[in-house]
Amino acid sequence: MAKRKVAKITNDCINCMACASVCDFDAIREAESGEKHEVIPENCTYCQTCMGMCPVSAIIEDTVTE
Ligand code: SF4
Numbered sequence: 880m881a882k883r884k885v886a887k888i889t890n891d892c893i894n895c896m897a898c899a900s901v902c903d904f905d906a907i908r909e910a911e912s913g914e915k916h917e918v919i920p921e922n923c924t925y926c927q928t929c930m931g932m933c934p935v936s937a938i939i940e941d942t943v944t945e
């Protein structure tokens with residue numbers, strides 16, 4: 880089991896979609912609720928590109944164990 884950093888979108892997300900359009904790894908999608916976006920950890924390389932795009936700083940660092 881290894882730990883790996885990934886991006887995570889908090890409930891502060893206002894669903895502006897800016898992050899999804901800059902992710903080169905198809906790792907961001909609209910959440911099922913339709914009220915926010917979410918990261919697909921399996922696809923996220925933690926390149927951090929999305930983090931600089933978020934107007935409300937809703938994208939934070941998270942860790943997954945694989
Ligand atoms: S950190 Fe990079 S790979 Fe991960 S969701 Fe953001 S833009 Fe996509």
Ligand code: SF4
Nearest residue numbers: 892893895896898933
């Ligand atoms: S850029 Fe920020 S506010 Fe916009 S959809 Fe992504 S996480 Fe949500």
